[in-house]
Amino acid sequence: xxxxxxxxxxxxxxxxxxxxxxxxxxxxxxxxxVGDGTSKANTAILHxxxxxxxxxxxxRLVRDGSRLLAAYAADCGIPLERVGALLVAWDxxxxxxxxxxxxxxxxxxxxxxxxxxxxxxxxREPRLGPGALGALAVPGESVVCPWSTTLAYATxxxxxxxxxxxxxxxxxxxxxxxxxxxxxxxxxxxxxxxRWLVNAAGLRADEFDLLLGHRDFTVRPRRGxxxxxxxxxxxxVRHILLPVPTALGKGVLxxxxxxxxxxxxxxxxxxxxxxxxxxxxxxxxxxxxxxxxGARIVPALLGAEVTAAxxxxxxxxxxxxxxxxxxxxxxxVTLGGVRSxxxxxxxxxxxxxxxxxxxxxxxxxxxAALPPIRVPDLGRTxxxxxxxxxLIARDPAYGTLVCHCERVSLGEIRDALDSTVPPVxxxxxxxxxxxxxxxxxxxxxxxxxxxxxxxxxGTPT
Amino acid sequence: xxxxxxxxxxxxxxxxxxxxxxGGTGGTHRDVDVLxxxxxxxxxxxxxxxxxxxxxxxxxxxxxxxxxxxxxxCFHRGFGTGAESVDGPAxxxxxxxxxxxxxxxxxxxxxxxxxxxxxTLATTGPDGPAEVSARAVVLATGARERxxxxxxxxxxxxxxVFTTGELQQSVYLYRQDVGRRAVVVxxxxxxxxxxxxxxRAGVAPVAMVxxxxxxxxxxxxxxxxxLRYGVPLLTRTTxxxxxxxxxxxxxxxxxxxxxxxxxxxxxxxxxxxxxxEHELARDGGLVLDPGxxxxxxxxxxxxxxxxxxxxxxxxxxxxxxxxxxxEGVLAAVPVLAHLAAVPGxxxxxxxxxxVDAPLRWIAPNLLATATARQPFVLRTARFLDRPxxxxxxxxxxxxxxxxxxxxxxxxxxxxxxxxxxxxxPDGGPVRITVLGTTGGTxxxxxxxxxDGGTDTP
Ligand SMILES: Cc1cc2nc3c(=O)[nH]c(=O)nc-3n(C[C@H](O)[C@H](O)[C@H](O)COP(=O)(O)OP(=O)(O)OC[C@H]3O[C@@H](n4cnc5c(N)ncnc54)[C@H](O)[C@@H]3O)c2cc1C
Ligand SMILES: Cc1cc2nc3c(=O)[nH]c(=O)nc-3n(C[C@H](O)[C@H](O)[C@H](O)COP(=O)(O)OP(=O)(O)OC[C@H]3O[C@@H](n4cnc5c(N)ncnc54)[C@H](O)[C@@H]3O)c2cc1C
Numbered sequence: 001x002x003x004x005x006x007x008x009x010x011x012x013x014x015x016x017x018x019x020x021x022x023x024x025x026x027x028x029x030x031x032x033x034v035g036d037g038t039s040k041a042n043t044a045i046l047h048x049x050x051x052x053x054x055x056x057x058x059x060r061l062v063r064d065g066s067r068l069l070a071a072y073a074a075d076c077g078i079p080l081e082r083v084g085a086l087l088v089a090w091d092x093x094x095x096x097x098x099x100x101x102x103x104x105x106x107x108x109x110x111x112x113x114x115x116x117x118x119x120x121x122x123x124r125e126p127r128l129g130p131g132a133l134g135a136l137a138v139p140g141e142s143v144v145c146p147w148s149t150t151l152a153y154a155t156x157x158x159x160x161x162x163x164x165x166x167x168x169x170x171x172x173x174x175x176x177x178x179x180x181x182x183x184x185x186x187x188x189x190x191x192x193x194x195r196w197l198v199n200a201a202g203l204r205a206d207e208f209d210l211l212l213g214h215r216d217f218t219v220r221p222r223r224g225x226x227x228x229x230x231x232x233x234x235x236x237v238r239h240i241l242l243p244v245p246t247a248l249g250k251g252v253l254x255x256x257x258x259x260x261x262x263x264x265x266x267x268x269x270x271x272x273x274x275x276x277x278x279x280x281x282x283x284x285x286x287x288x289x290x291x292x293x294g295a296r297i298v299p300a301l302l303g304a305e306v307t308a309a310x311x312x313x314x315x316x317x318x319x320x321x322x323x324x325x326x327x328x329x330x331x332x333v334t335l336g337g338v339r340s341x342x343x344x345x346x347x348x349x350x351x352x353x354x355x356x357x358x359x360x361x362x363x364x365x366x367x368a369a370l371p372p373i374r375v376p377d378l379g380r381t382x383x384x385x386x387x388x389x390x391l392i393a394r395d396p397a398y399g400t401l402v403c404h405c406e407r408v409s410l411g412e413i414r415d416a417l418d419s420t421v422p423p424v425x426x427x428x429x430x431x432x433x434x435x436x437x438x439x440x441x442x443x444x445x446x447x448x449x450x451x452x453x454x455x456x457x458g459t460p461t
Numbered sequence: 462x463x464x465x466x467x468x469x470x471x472x473x474x475x476x477x478x479x480x481x482x483x484g485g486t487g488g489t490h491r492d493v494d495v496l497x498x499x500x501x502x503x504x505x506x507x508x509x510x511x512x513x514x515x516x517x518x519x520x521x522x523x524x525x526x527x528x529x530x531x532x533x534x535c536f537h538r539g540f541g542t543g544a545e546s547v548d549g550p551a552x553x554x555x556x557x558x559x560x561x562x563x564x565x566x567x568x569x570x571x572x573x574x575x576x577x578x579x580x581t582l583a584t585t586g587p588d589g590p591a592e593v594s595a596r597a598v599v600l601a602t603g604a605r606e607r608x609x610x611x612x613x614x615x616x617x618x619x620x621x622v623f624t625t626g627e628l629q630q631s632v633y634l635y636r637q638d639v640g641r642r643a644v645v646v647x648x649x650x651x652x653x654x655x656x657x658x659x660x661r662a663g664v665a666p667v668a669m670v671x672x673x674x675x676x677x678x679x680x681x682x683x684x685x686x687x688l689r690y691g692v693p694l695l696t697r698t699t700x701x702x703x704x705x706x707x708x709x710x711x712x713x714x715x716x717x718x719x720x721x722x723x724x725x726x727x728x729x730x731x732x733x734x735x736x737x738e739h740e741l742a743r744d745g746g747l748v749l750d751p752g753x754x755x756x757x758x759x760x761x762x763x764x765x766x767x768x769x770x771x772x773x774x775x776x777x778x779x780x781x782x783x784x785x786x787x788e789g790v791l792a793a794v795p796v797l798a799h800l801a802a803v804p805g806x807x808x809x810x811x812x813x814x815x816v817d818a819p820l821r822w823i824a825p826n827l828l829a830t831a832t833a834r835q836p837f838v839l840r841t842a843r844f845l846d847r848p849x850x851x852x853x854x855x856x857x858x859x860x861x862x863x864x865x866x867x868x869x870x871x872x873x874x875x876x877x878x879x880x881x882x883x884x885x886p887d888g889g890p891v892r893i894t895v896l897g898t899t900g901g902t903x904x905x906x907x908x909x910x911x912d913g914g915t916d917t918p
Contacts, residue, residue, distance in 0.1 A: 228610075232743070278706060280617065280618075281615065281616050281617045281702065281704070282615040282616060283615050283702075284613075284615050284701060284702070286615065287613050287615055288613075291613075305611050305736070306610055306611050306613060307610060307611070308610045309610050309613070309615070310618060386572075386574075386585045386590075387574070387583075387585060387590050388590070389589045389590050392585070392587070392588070392589040392590070393589055396587035396588070396589075397587075399585050399586050399587045399588065399589055399590075400570060400586070400587050401524060401572050401585070404524055404572065407572075407574070425620075426620070427618075439611070440605050440608060440624075441608035441609070441610055441611075442608070442627060443605050443606060443608055443624045443626050443627045444605065444626070444627075446623070446627045446630070446631070447627060447630035447631040447634060447635045447637060448630070448635070450631070450635070450637060451635045451637070454637075
């Protein structure tokens with residue numbers, strides 16, 4: 001069995017398959033780290049699916065995935081905060097649209113929405129800008145750490161026996177037909193023979209499909225730029241503040257993060273051209289627009305320092321649902337068009353993929369319990385190692401701070417470098433520890449961090 | 462007068478804890494007379510002076526392994542004055558030695574995390590979490606340069622993007638390879654230090670870029686970079702994007718006439734644009750000055766919290782280390798006065814001092830006493846030729862002053878403090894306004910300055 005793509009989706013699938021010891025599974029990715037594509041650059045919201053297209057596959061998988069991931073996060077120590085969302089209406093038209101959204105939520109199996117009038121909105125979100133006429137509260141919406149999630153899936157899969165191959169782009173797929181039929185994958189790191197194949201290639205799922213002769217959909221990347229605001233802004237925002245949705249997706253929102261920042265974004269820009277799938281650049285218009293829109297929603301955000309800006313690419317296909325399809329004759333499943341809810345749906349998508357595979361004839365054999373894992377809790381509410389007397393007494397490295405802005409100790413960096421899926425770049429290390437992820441962006445600790453990575457054998461470019 | 466160890470100890474146990482009680486974080490608790498946070502020039506000088514004047518147990522916390530602050534990684538000469546000018550490590554080596562001689566207890570590798578009482582700080586280090594209570598706290602936590610993202614520079618997020626501080630650490634402390642061709646963003650004093658550091662690391666500085674019409678450094682430095690090292694200065698030019706995946710491939714520029722170019726480079730250094738390292742001040746609820754963003758202080762370095770003082774780059778960044786150290790020395794007197802004062806002595810609400818654009822900030826920015834210990838320092842956002850400054854309170858003009866020469870952005874402008882005695886302690890804020898300037902202040906619509914080559918090198 002081979003899963004192509006170690007984003008949040010492919011990693012979740014590999015983890016699901018890792019429950020079956022008789023399956024030999026490889027998880028391959030072109031990049032040097034898991035979750036280094038779209039999965040590292042999103043808005044980090046665990047959606048309930050309240051606003052999905054009722055009856056769609058996405059609606060069901062987001063709803064189920066949301067519950068599964070919340071439970072999984074609690075098991076593994078993935079930071080998650082159930083802050084709830086407010087869909088804020090800024091004009092009469094938006095206000096009038098709220099009851100329909102509540103009805104749609106019910107059709108998506110979500111019954112807990114509450115309509116709030118202007119005074120109630122202000123009471124719940126005191127820093128909201130002037131002009132909010134009302135809101136639909138969605139208390140089940142949460143924020144989660146996207147990096148820990150992918151990392152937890154991949155770590156658990158690898159500990160259960162999955163082979164993880166990074167820097168391993170699949171360039172070609174050849175079919176060997178017949179009873180012992182299999183696929184021969186030509187990769188950057190040699191050939192890989194596999195009987196079963198899962199396409200979780202994200203933005204490139206269409207291109208990968210083509211390698212197997214399918215032209216079911218085309219991915220047209222939809223860029224989303226985001227601003228990360230410094231931690232003092234966190235006190236200004238209590239909920240995920242969603243706009244009332246428009247034709248172009250979910251629109252710009254303001255949300256707290258589990259790490260203690262505030263995000264403003266994402267934009268929605270359809271990109272074309274040969275390099276579109278790599279175009280994760282932010283733009284001047286994008287960033288200025290986000291600052292202005294953020295300040296309209298919560299005016300006090302204008303005074304906040306910007307910690308980082310980034311862009312992610314949604315794998316849009318022009319269809320209002322995922323493009324998930326099994327090709328039983330090829331023993332092949334495509335997970336395409338997982339656009340803007342893949343983090344939320346990941347665990348349910350993985351379970352669904354297993355169903356599709358068994359439906360196509362896979363006999364996975366008996367299942368075994370996955371080895372339990374814990375990931376470092378990087379959440380703002382967690383007690384960081386640097387304040388734990390017991391830990392530091394055992395190992396002073398936990399009291400030796402390297403990254404001052406995010407209070408990351410030498411012990412945590414060393415643990416990440418020694419881990420099951422170790423980072424090889426400063427950015428990989430940042431996603432595991434938050435080192436260099438704070439307001440100074442490595443001004444103070446960047447050189448020290450690169451030195452630690454170099455000594456661990458990484459490529460600290 | 463001093464009871465504690467005189468050595469630089471990173472791993473002392475807390476067995477000498479005077480009170481022995483446990484802190485809120487499960488660690489230990491200590492009491493000292495004066496706690497200084499930050500062992501840069503300002504903190505070292507303050508602690509050395511205080512210990513020498515008999516302040517009692519004086520302790521410095523420094524989060525880095527070595528004391529010294531920024532000069533620790535400044536391997537160029539220019540610290541101290543004239544013939545006595547030395548490089549950064551030598552300069553702070555002297556202050557460290559002075560502090561140790563005076564009996565200061567220097568605790569490196571220890572970070573002050575936040576406040577657990579009005580004069581109590583939570584700390585951590587290899588010995589674990591602890592609380593330190595003091596009778597006076599001196600904040601000397603310095604400043605940092607705004608990184609690329611905080612300046613809202615768009616584009617990709619490649620490797621090879623530094624601030625001067627990170628560049629210097631990479632080159633001097635870790636001997637890392639920092640690239641081949643570099644663009645330096647900024648043309649103030651520190652930007653020229655970045656050029657020097659790049660050259661010493663074997664990196665070709667291909668251009669300096671500034672949005673201003675001229676550089677903002679000393680003429681000697683600027684001339685040397687341009688003529689001797691051949692580094693062109695692109696004035697009135699904005700960095701509009703970084704390009705490249707993995708490693709930086711270039712910076713996109715827009716000149717004042719609207720033309721755009723892309724300079725190929727694998728390194729970019731964002732210099733200057735300092736912000737104070739004010740997290741501790743903010744966490745403690747001290748009032749921050751809206752201009753400097755550091756804690757608001759009066760002429761005795763007193764913040765808005767009784768017993769908490771602030772000195773150095775935290776108040777006004779990027780001045781010579783000697784200025785920061787001098788402030789540390791000057792602050793010793795009011796700190797001692799505080800230690801000697803009867804607790805709970807009434808302190809009148811200070812009068813804030815504010816500036817109007819194009820001025821950016823002034824320090825000190827609170828007036829609590831009618832005695833001036835030091836002149837004011839100001840910053841301007843524009844070049845101002847021999848500007849006339851007016852000082853007024855509640856519409857009453859207190860003072861006029863024509864500054865000599867040109868006030869240059871990113872450089873300190875001094876102003877006399879003689880008018881302070883005329884301030885009404887019960888009045889409103891004092892406002893400093895620019896009344897006019899002699900000569901023209903070039904605006905971005907005028908042709909570029911003579912040294913503003915706009916060609917791509
Ligand atoms: C701006 C933005 C905001 C979002 N916000 C949210 C949110 O709040 N909540 C939410 O649930 N979802 C959100 N999403 C959506 C979510 O991030 C995605 O749905 C999810 O990350 C998709 O994961 P993936 O594994 O399919 O894709 P990816 O993470 O892109 O993984 C695909 C992987 O396949 C690899 N690959 C491709 N081709 C090959 C090949 N030929 N050989 C080997 N490897 C290959 C790539 O290197 C890549 O690592 C957001 C997305 C964006 C862009
Ligand atoms: C690139 C560069 C070149 C320069 N060149 C010159 C020159 O040639 N000549 C010259 O005279 N001046 C020069 N300067 C200016 C000079 O370095 C500064 O004026 C001086 O360092 C300011 O001293 P300071 O003590 O206020 O702050 P800093 O030197 O910044 O020291 C602050 C210290 O506080 C510590 N700290 C911060 N927060 C905490 C905490 N929470 N807990 C514990 N410790 C903490 C920091 O680790 C740091 O060591 C240069 C500055 C730069 C950036």
